[in-house]
Amino acid sequence: MSVWDSIVGQRPVVDMLAAIAAGDPSQLAQSWLICGPPGSGRSNMARAFAAALESPDHGLGAEPTKATREVLAGTHPDVTVLATNKVTIGIDEVRDLIEKAEQSPSTGPWRIIIIEDVDRMLERTTNVLLKEIEEPSERCIWLLCAPSAQDVLPTIRSRTRIVNLAVPPTDAVADHLVRTEGVDPALAAQAARLAEGHIGVARLYATDEQVRADRDELVAGVLKLARASDAVLLAGALIDSAKAQAEVAVAAQAAREEADFRRVNGLGPEDRIPAKLRGAFNQIGKKDELKRRATRGSRDVLDRALNTVASIYRDVTVLQNGAEASVGLINEEHRAAIARLAGRLDRQAAVACLDEVAVARRRLGGNGNPTLLFEALFCALLP
Structure with missing residues (x-):
């Protein structure tokens, strides 16, 4: 198994980084910014x-x-x-990383710090990180990950070597699901198409039938919008679905962490937690932490929902411009309803709907009220 086996559709970058890793250590940059759209595998690239x-x-x-x-x-x-x-990302978390970065590696040639989603840092937190990125400790390498270089403050990106990843082709994502997850090829192809090249979302669609069904219901609901009451009901159903999905995911993650804690400490599933380990064990199921994870998870589901809504109007514009043969439809299962919508909207109206999705995304990123912003979005999409 190669270290690069988990990387999908990024051969030029893999070849470059593999050569750098095997090259002269004195020529190796110590601060990196790995950029790529959601699902491109930037975190997996950093680990590899x-x-x-x-x-x-x-x-x-x-x-x-x-x-x-x-x-x-x-x-x-x-x-x-x-x-x-x-x-x-909190300022205390970054200070802990900086303290660790100044320690010499214990077994390997480098101490390596990977920060996923560095774009989630507030400016004052980024400023704490800046000096360490500018002048790394002698044996430390920083690997920062973000959707794009523009999502990171100029002071950080100017001091890093930037690597840009592409959206993986859907056939490469489908092949990855077949090889690594044992997914049926037809289901893998559908999941990759619906996920628009997002590896993690494709895996989710391929392995969770309920999530796939929720997406289908959202597409059908948008295509059936006829009055304001439909918009309000669809927004409420989406918020409930996002909350439920997030809670299930958080509970599953907590269960995995508990199992890992027991395994690492030589405890069986039913063994009593020793008093000296109880404090660390209780942190796994800490209520405030689970609530934060659920909030983040719910936002991720809603962001995925915005991608789904945008894909509908992307398909509309594809049909309006006669481009189906060359680029295909994302929502093939709803082609007839999308074709009817394409006939009702002119091209300018279809583009305006995509603009409304972009507005909703900015509001969600700014911590806007999810219920209100989706009600406003679905009302704006009414024919």
Whole structure:
């Protein structure tokens, strides 16, 4: 298993980073900004690069080394990943990372710090990070991840080497699902198409029938919008669905973390937690933390819903411009209803609907009230 096996549709970047990892360490940049749209695999790319840097064979061997396995499993002592489920990354979290970055690596050649979603940092938090990025410790490498360089303050991006990822082709995503998840090829192709190349969302659609059904109901609901009451009801159903999906995901994550805690500490599923471990164990199910995760998860579901709504009007414009043969439809299952909508709207109105989705996305990103902003969006989409 190669360190790069989890990377989908990014061959030019993989070739470049693999060569850099195997090259002269003195020529290696110590601060990186890995950019790519949601689902492009930027976090997986950072982990794979870290594994190649820490491994004695630079990730080029036929079999994974101990270092490779540890980095990819998240257990390597010299590789730290900050992956937040909160809306923003806190200043105390970054200070902890900086303290760790100043320590020498214990087993590998580098101490590597990966920050996912660095764009979630507030400006004052980013300023704390700035000096460390500008002058990294001698044996430390920073791998920052963001949707684009423009989502990061100029002071940070000007001090990093930027790597840009592309949206993976849907056929590459489908093949990945078949190989790694054992998904039926037809379902994998459908999931990749609906996810528009987003690897994580494609995996979700392929493995969770309820999530796939919720998406289908949203598309049908938008296509049936006829009056304001429809918009209000559809917004309410979407908010309820987002909350339910987030709660299920958070509960599953907490269960996995509890199981990992027990395994690491040599405890069985029913064993009593020793008093000395109880404080750390209780942090897993801490109410405030679960609530924060659920809020973040709900926002992620709603952001995915906006992508779904946008895909409807993207398909409308495809039909209006006679481009179906060349680019295809995302929502093939609803082609007849989309064709009827394309006949009712002129091209300017279809573009205006896409603009309304963009407005809703900005409001959601600004912590706007989800119910109100989706009610406003669906009312704006009324024919």
